[in-house]
Amino acid sequence: MVLTLARRGLKKVYFPNIVFKLVRAPNLAPNQVAFRIPPNVNKLDIRDYLTHIYQIKVVDVRTMNYAAKRPVRKRDGAMRGKYVSKYKKAIITLCDYFKYPPIPDKQSLEEYEDRAEITRMNFRRLRGWKPRPQRINMRKKERYEKFNESTKEKEKDLDELD
Known part of the structure; x- marks a missing residue:
């Protein structure tokens, strides 16, 4: 029973x-x-x-x-x-006073943001979506660095002429 x-x-x-x-x-x-x-x-x-x-x-x-x-x-x-x-x-x-929890600083949340991005990309892979390749971002970064180098060289040339 x-x-x-x-x-x-x-x-x-x-x-x-x-x-x-x-x-x-x-x-x-x-x-x-x-x-x-x-x-x-x-x-x-x-x-x-x-x-x-x-x-x-x-x-x-x-x-x-x-x-x-x-x-x-x-x-x-x-x-x-x-x-x-x-x-x-x-x-x-x-009954008691309530104190809001402190707002977290961004440095402590960086690892969670990265983790959220990874899980989002994994979810997209599971659904058959193609994730955006990282090489596009790398190309943008390379172009930006080349542009900065060329502007610095131009500034040096102008300084030498003066």
Whole structure:
């Protein structure tokens, strides 16, 4: 006989697949935080998520729904603008003051940018796209160096004539 979790006195643990995007909002109070969340998440889910997973004491949750923005077709038939999917914005009031994490410096992110470029190129290869060859960039660099050398030589010639 198989005992269920409820009979054993154990609680079920749900790992939500929810992405909370922290939004910087300078006009909020120091104990308030703004998040951009999926539209299907309600206030109770937000409070429960923050209290149980991140151990944050939540006082109040306010939400606002934003509609999707679609590109506009102009008279010439061209589409203007970008598609932005619908989302929900949540302003959460906390018990304690909130301090935004520091903005990372570019030097620490260089390795991640390179990694992102490599993964993008690998993804294109998998889909059958041909990646742009690096020799084009090398040619541009060579032309630029030749141009600099020739201008330096001209400047030297002009200096010698003076």
